[in-house]
Amino acid sequence: MSRILLVIDRVGYYVAGAYLVVASIALFALVPMAGWLVFGRYVLNASPTWVEASSLILMLVVTFGIAAYAVRTGEHLSIDFVRESFPKPVERAMRFACHVVLTVFGAWMATASWANVVSNWSRDIPLIHIPEGVRHIPLLVGGAGIAVFSLIHALKMIVLKDGEDAAS
Template sequence: MSEFPDPTAVRGPVYRAFDLLARICMTVAGIQLVFLVAIFGWLVFGRYVLNDTPTWVEQAALLLVVWITFLGAAAGVWTKAHLSIDFVREMLPMPVRVPLRWIAVIGVIIFGCYLAWHGWELAEKTWKRRIPMLGMAEGWRAVPMVICGVLSVLFSLVHLAALARGEDPLEF
């Protein structure tokens, strides 16, 4: 048995709900990744065995990659596993480190708002067009931007509240 408590047991219902939401994002992205591998397997089989290349695979793959990327990025904001250069900040003295943590979280909130807003505009403007070979609305390529932006803002607001309580965000 581990000597460390389960972090979800220590945290409240908001933390557990957002943790579940991030896990759902990663699960959906993982399932989509399995589909991505499967359709590329079908592409190779169709091209080299059947001599009949399935032309829809490229467009489906592009759509899946966008969804996988943005769902994974949103979950990364929650788990603080996203791309960041925090080791430089964490080497600085505490009086400098704390304001930089605030700035980083606020920056993610601003970026998330921007991503959600412009993702929504992009989805709205492209909804009437169809993705070639799939027949789906082109706006489905922008929907994950909106989801990622909204989730990034929500997750970062929880991180901001933790900072306001004086909690170490690296331990969050």
């Protein structure tokens, strides 16, 4: 069981890398888009309408892609000093509980986002003429990543002898 879990964890390493690459590309695309928006608004006196709607989608890709990546690598926002002030068994239980809560939250986020993708797919985003459901895909993918990566951390705490859940 532990060997299978380690293989799954190693695959998670590469999947998290893909999250990082996609989020980085989205962030890289946002910079010239914002520049074009400012140039269009203040120099040409004609704002490009597609930039704002496109930028919002790219911001979702960046935010939720990095959130999933950070859960995998253990770099997500957390208040460690509270947990670390307790004795080791309590700290370990709190760390495990955090992974369980994040697993449930990520699964809920992915499920709710899937419902939004399906229910909004038939409508278009007015300025860029793509399905409204596209706005919810980054939440779906990010939530799934958060759920899976948190579940892997929790399972590693149960299965592995040393009980470490740090990302490798």
